[in-house]
Amino acid sequence: MNQTITALAMSISTTLAADFRPIPQRLGLIGAIFRELGRSARATLGRQPRRERAALDFVRAEAVEGDAESVLCALDRFAREQRFMMNLGDDKGRVLDALVAQLPLNAHVLELGTYCGYSAVRMARLLRGGGQVVSIEANRRHARIAQAICQFAGVEDQVRILVGESGTIIPTLTGPFDLVLMDHNKDEYLVDLWRIEDKGLLEPGSKIVADNVGPLFDAREYLKYVRTNPYNPYRSHYVESRLEYYEAHPDGMEISVRLSAGQGDSPSLGTG
């Protein structure tokens, strides 16, 4: 079972476990998962390329080389019409656009979870001056596709993809970063934020955007930390949105702004 189906399957178990969710919404998500399983099975039987490779082929066929907007449109169309992709998507993408557009000249952005480069292209196209996106991706195959997509979109000079686990790479980085997008393994958001804090990669005003912290995912520990922890204060708020390409399902992003340089060690790393 591939990662996407696993993510959807995890969503379904969370959905089923949450008693308060209305039954039609639960059935809608179950239907979406079965639809996706059917599409994957048909693609495998038809010996079609994997979804990420198919997405790259679609971009090359449908988008205009060097035109990042057309690349994003093609990826959105592919994910809606052909195979689900775990891109940020256009709905939440517009929230991110507004934040990136406010960044200063030469801004530095850190992304955890590149996948096929959708959000990296989205951010890079709005950076001004010598702005850079550093994007960490554990899966080599995803990183290769992302590199090719960034190249096709004409943003390869603004995006540096680092292949490896976030937990290994974060301690090697030099900051500060003006914006951090967390969009990798949801269970690692909090510990990676602690790593980022411990390495001093944030400064007052740095923004942390955490995707998929809506009702389909269990982000309680992360949200509690950015909203209430007294050691490293943030001003934090939730932006309601929709699950990428399944607009009937709610999802959201937490946007946290670093308020001060921090008054002590993170309560996690090193201190147990």
Ligand SMILES: C[S@@+](CC[C@H](N)C(=O)[O-])C[C@H]1O[C@@H](n2cnc3c(N)ncnc32)[C@H](O)[C@@H]1O
């Ligand atoms: C939801 S996708 C990222 C989507 C991407 N931000 C976008 O909008 O186009 C998550 C990606 O994170 C990667 N990933 C998961 N855990 C990771 C980790 N600990 N370190 C680096 N990458 C990770 C997965 O391989 C996957 O490609």
